[in-house]
Amino acid sequence: MQRARGSARRPVMLAIAGDSAAGKTTLTKGLVECLGEDRMTAVCADDYHRYDRTERAGKPFTALHPDCNHIDIMEQHLQLLSMGEPILKPVYDHATGELVRPELVTPRDFVIVEGLLPLHTRLARACFDITVYLDPPEELRHSWKVQRDCDKRGYRPEQVRAELARREPESAAYIRPQRRSADIVVRFAPVADRADPPGTPLSAELLLRPTIDHPELAPVLEAVTSPAGESHRETAMHLRLHRDTDGRPVDALHVHGYVRPEESQIIKKAIWDRVDRSAGAGRHLDPAALGRYAGGTSDPLAITQLLLLYHLLDADHRQAA
Template identity: 70%
Template sequence: MPHRIVHMLRARGTGRRPVMLAIAGDSAAGKTTLTRGLVECLGEDRMTAVCVDDYHRFDRRERQGKPFTALHPDCNYIEIMEQHLQLLAMGEPILKPVYDHGTGELVRPELIEPRDFVIVEGLLPLYSKMARACFDITVYLDPPEAQRTAWKVSRDTTKRGYTADQVMEEMRRREIESAAFIRPQRRHADIVVRFGSVSGRADPPQEPLSAELLLRPTVDHPDLAEVVHGADALHLKLLRDTDGRPVDALHVHGGVSGEEAEIVKKAIWERLDVETPFPASLGTLADGATSDPVAITQLLLLYHLINADRLRMAS
């Protein structure tokens, strides 16, 4: 009955559709930190942030004795997650399921209405072809495992009431499913972000974070060769990714000076050629400190969000 679809599409009218950004990555990879800066920058009145880790098929009690962890796609309503991503991408509201991470129970769903920009962060937003079809820009967070472990232990022991041993045990339990379902999303990202200490060591935590951004030619990036030309702590290199595919790699050294960072950030912003004032409040970390490599990463994502929004308005 194709007539019914036409009937329904006509009745629906043509709403304005949001720009969709995915931020995928394993637990404690830095998704929330990256997202928070973008929301603060564009404002909550223009941006909707959605975490897709609530589509659990089973609650915590029901999962006991099941042969997989909450990471496994079979443990989640992946088809409903895909459907909700499609609806958001078409500017439609959703009634999103809610998992209470405190009690481990599935509770009353919540209404989510997409604004101009929708950031979808979580463990599996790029898991399937259908889910990926919903995004304008896709990001995978890929910190070195030692770095991610340090972050996860720090967060889960201070904010979630676990001991370090419990966190490590849970990470071991999840490793097979991380390798099977989370990490393969990396190859579908337009931008792969690798935050880590300069030395590659997770300790000492005082060491400033560096960022390595793999920029795939699946979206149009600003011309960064010009931007980093002559800079001391930023480099752009053409290289082959681990799978042999060509990428541009932007390296931002953790020791970049405030002045140089400022010049580079403004240069990226100028390439947007928009009247929106340069966003100052970027790069804030979970502990309140600020990081120029994080700020530059967020600025590049803002560039893509605003550019996609502008293209949409013009079309």
């Protein structure tokens, strides 16, 4: 989903869409830390609520519903950011459920917009250079949401589960349809039918749609899996041509949680080299920031973030050219 860009001063825009507690903030955080806060602005697009918590209580929809949000203002702000203009962004206080003092956001070279509905409308989608949808299994997302909302927002588990049930029709109607607008669909999940030791990170499945130019990974992955010829290694990391649920062709990159460091290092280095070749910018990055999550570090997460960094720097490079 490439955007025509006029001026060299426009930021590169990345959308990370997904349902509540799908992992948007974790993915975003590593990108910001690796590129540096001086070059990257992260914006949460979930503050465009039309009503505060008290007002919402009387409405027939949840906070997920587009009618519950100032979608037109979100679109306007995305357009402004994509043109390099500052915005005065509304702020919703999750602790109190109130809409509070807005904050000035000045876009830097790279802007990540993460949220529930950043890909809901055509105009919003048109503001992005790269679009990502986070698509964990619902069961896993529910457990993440219970944990997060109880730990950080003071709810009880049964309250969170009731809210998830109440939101489900709107998740289905408005959040999940954004999956089809993403250049990259990211699914973190345990591998089925495996009993990995406790602490094994989740595997990543990345659907790479041909709507943007991905780095060529097939030769790299062949080099990893071929020499030894061991069948279990063949499955630790692989790229497969695949039909998506809607029948469209995609490349599916699997990086399993049990991938060995010496294997994952090969693909990391390959992407890293492309980042460097494309933008000469690798030396300004902090690779140690990649792959961090609440439970430790994860190679599948690090590789996902690295691929997004490749796209960010590549878009910036092509724009400057």
